[in-house]
Amino acid sequence: xxxxxxxTDGACSGNPGAGGWGAILxxxxxxxxxxxxxxxxxxxxxxxxxxxxxxxxxxxxCKVTVVTDSQYVANGINLGWAKSWQANNWKKKDKKPxxxxxxxxxxLRELDRHTVTIEWIKGHAGHPENERCDRLAVAESQKYM
Numbered sequence: 001x002x003x004x005x006x007x008t009d010g011a012c013s014g015n016p017g018a019g020g021w022g023a024i025l026x027x028x029x030x031x032x033x034x035x036x037x038x039x040x041x042x043x044x045x046x047x048x049x050x051x052x053x054x055x056x057x058x059x060x061x062c063k064v065t066v067v068t069d070s071q072y073v074a075n076g077i078n079l080g081w082a083k084s085w086q087a088n089n090w091k092k093k094d095k096k097p098x099x100x101x102x103x104x105x106x107x108l109r110e111l112d113r114h115t116v117t118i119e120w121i122k123g124h125a126g127h128p129e130n131e132r133c134d135r136l137a138v139a140e141s142q143k144y145m
Contacts, residue, residue: 002062006054009133010046020140021050022133037140048103055110069123
């Protein structure tokens, strides 16, 4: 099974507002950059989209390490929030609706295709790939301003 690292970040000018996402796929030192954006979105939606699009870009099942500065994404997967919300018809423990259920649903489907580890890192802390993903995401968000 191929081992791939996917670095991701999302950005939003205003929340909601113009947003962008960036992802870098790294396989054996070769990197591929992906990015996109939306005119009206939220930061969390862009963080989720970056991970989803990174995973969707893989043509076969892989062993993947996703590196994100989003605690929303990391905790949603690592602490089992998303699966719990899904099992409860996209309701949180407090019975309020979980946000972004269609993106979480898509992410869970992508996670089932691969063996994935989610690694949280502190954002804007000098991590080269995270900083590059941030620049990609911000550049995409600026296309909608």
